[in-house]
Amino acid sequence: MNIFLILEQTLNGLQFGVMLFLMAAGLTLVFGIMNLVNLAHGSLYMVGAYLATTFAQWTGSFLLALVLALAGSLVVGIVVELVALRTLYERDHLDQVLATFGLILFFNELIAILWGRSALYTTLPTWLSGHVALLPGIRYPVYRALVILVGLVVAGLLWVVVTRTRLGMLIRAGASNRTMVAALGVNVRLLYTVVFGSGAALAGLAGLMAGPIYAVQPGMGEQILIQVFVVIVIGGIGSIRGALVGAVIVGMVDTLGRAFLKPMLSTVLSAPAADTAGPAIASMLIYLLMAAVLAFRPQGLFPVTGAER
């Protein structure tokens, strides 16, 4: 274990955390404002990844593909909101969970019909496939560095939108008091569509950036979705700040746990025991972390105050 490896894995953790944040931000806002539990949020991530991969093959341009995929997931998100989710806002959580579960089955199967069940892989253009020297002697993949950069920029933009604009004011007000926003004479339906569409675009962004790093396949959305749930539970539902902090914590803990738990355990356990226990504990780490946070702060690290729930 050397310092370079630790640094590299820390950056990987940050990169994963950034992707989790892009997912969590949309999901937590949709819940905070519309009181909607949307299990199908992961499907939008998957859609983003597939669209990006496909557009890249069609157009031959990576950047053009990204733009098209982003627009595509925004459109898909808005259509889903208009067609299916609108009727669910006034329903209880059980109905929302089941109906969006139905959406997941639909999307996973649709993707399987259109693209097949086996994983797709994206090839990066040459200018993104190399390494960059962050410090003398420390080289890090350009693409992953770019993902971190994009994620941090988006987080910054979100912060500006939420704290500095009228839309952000409505979003914050909506997250803590829905009826008040309606009373202000805001077009709530439009606000919902805008928020949901933005959430979908963020999920799509995470998905399209995930393409070159992880396998693109049906069901990829749910794998990350459940980790995003952990992020939101840790951060506190409805809180963007909580989503950011939770995402970075979960990203780090998961990545570093997988990388270093086994070698660390082998210093105290026998090699075969460490071989078994290391990966097993590493895969459970974020869930144990969630349980620990809940034991002390049942509302998460950054509870949204004034919310009536």
Next chain:
Amino acid sequence: MAEALLQVRGLTRRFGGLVATDRLDLDIGQGETHAIIGPNGAGKTTLIAQLAGDLRSDAGAVRFAGEDITRLSAPARSLRGLARSFQITSIFPDFTTLDNVALAVQAHAGHSFRFWRPARREPALREPARAILAQVGLAGRADVRAASLAHGEQRQLEIAMALATGPRLLLLDEPVAGMGLDESQRMIRFLASVKGRLTIVLVEHDMDAVFALADRISVLVYGRIIATGTPEAIRANAEVRQAYLGEDAVA
């Protein structure tokens, strides 16, 4: 006077910058019917929630029957004899009227980790529940789904459930709210009939009910009690007239 049944000292509750209950002191004597009145937003419902244990207090202490109950949960307070009714009717709508009351009896009949014998066939739960329904005048409605009771009947059921817990003190949050004249007269007569046997803390807007029932009245304004006294004294109190009765009673 012997130690009051309910002693409140320095009770405080803040919501953000708003102080809903402000270092409040209150003594309720054994057997007394004590009304708490005050304008809207005075903090009456907050106070009831703090006394019942549904809302944590930021500071201060509540003693009940000589025991410090400040940190006790709502069920623990109920088991010690502190019963409440809700301002907005809170019943089990899908159960029958009798079930509602029998559940309250059951809560005070030992633990409920009993898995085999049908609760609806336990005389030990059903008989006391029927007796209480008869007492509040709902005997004829025992087997109706509580959801289909009229509003006034649901308010009566609220009181019946509170009584079924065998309380020493009743916290009533606007028991005649939303009732017609007939219904509220009947409710007042009923409360008058239990008055004296039970200690009652009554939060109420309806001045007829307050002056018909209360032995003493406390006036709550902005989370503080500005006056306590007999109905006559409160009627005569200039500060009270100005702060509260001014708009209502003088007219």
Next chain:
Amino acid sequence: MTSRARPLVLGLGLVALAAVPPVGGLLNQPFYVDLVRRVMIFAIAALSLDLILGYGGMVSFGHAAYLGIGAYAVGILAHHGIHNGVLQWSLAIAASMAVALVIGAVSIRTSGVYFIMITLAFTQMLYYLGISIEEYGGDDGMRLAVRSQFPGPLDLQNGTVFYYVVLAILLLFLVLAHRLIAARFGMVIRAARSNEARTRAIGFSPYRYKLMAFTLAGAMCGLAGALLVNHTEYLTPEFMHWTRSGEIMFMVILGGMGTLVGPVLGAFAFLLLENLLSGWTAHWQIIFGPLLILVVLYAKRGLFGLLPGGGPRDG
């Protein structure tokens, strides 16, 4: 039981279930005996979920966990050469009870959407745990070489005997659940579902009762898991996959939440439909998903509501 037709319908259903093996044998269609046995195993799982979901109001999206734990308990003992059914099934029940106790203790402190996400997350944790333990097959799972062994005539290798064992357990659980929901314990958890603030105000502490219900449901589903691994004769972490949790939940809704017969009907409808559609197209879920949405939006009463006397439930 508002209708006299109700006991008749239920009795006929029971006779039909009991008649499946002889009729299947007569028609030389062992496949159907197999299918109905699978249905009944899932009916047990769905019934156990309905206890906490329909009666207790706890939207647990992690019920497949106990199916998996029950299956792994049997599989792991068998892997180490212990085939005694009493031991295997006892461990299945005890282990799923213990896990349900821990998961419940954490998650029942929260409510609403937190509860959903936490139960889902913990189940996913167990799923990944199953994948990461190479000793017990990891991703691929393990085969169960021999079914659980019981003394006397209870030979599960015999498909018909196994069928009647499953039927007997299903009936036993139906009776137990029927008693439980009407007893004092059942009244408390139903009251807490109906109005938790009121339940507390009259002197109940709902937490311990909900936790007990959660634990009992876990134990019941654990036994269903032990049956399932005997039925399929292999096990994989997929038993605990989150979609499995969703499927069990769908069975409950489809059949009629908060009723005892509903989950059984739901398991039947779900698995028969799955069978039918998957025989028709490999992409059956593209129909199944929207169907689920339609049921949620327009048919929340479930199939049970269609039965004679299936009127509005009480409590």
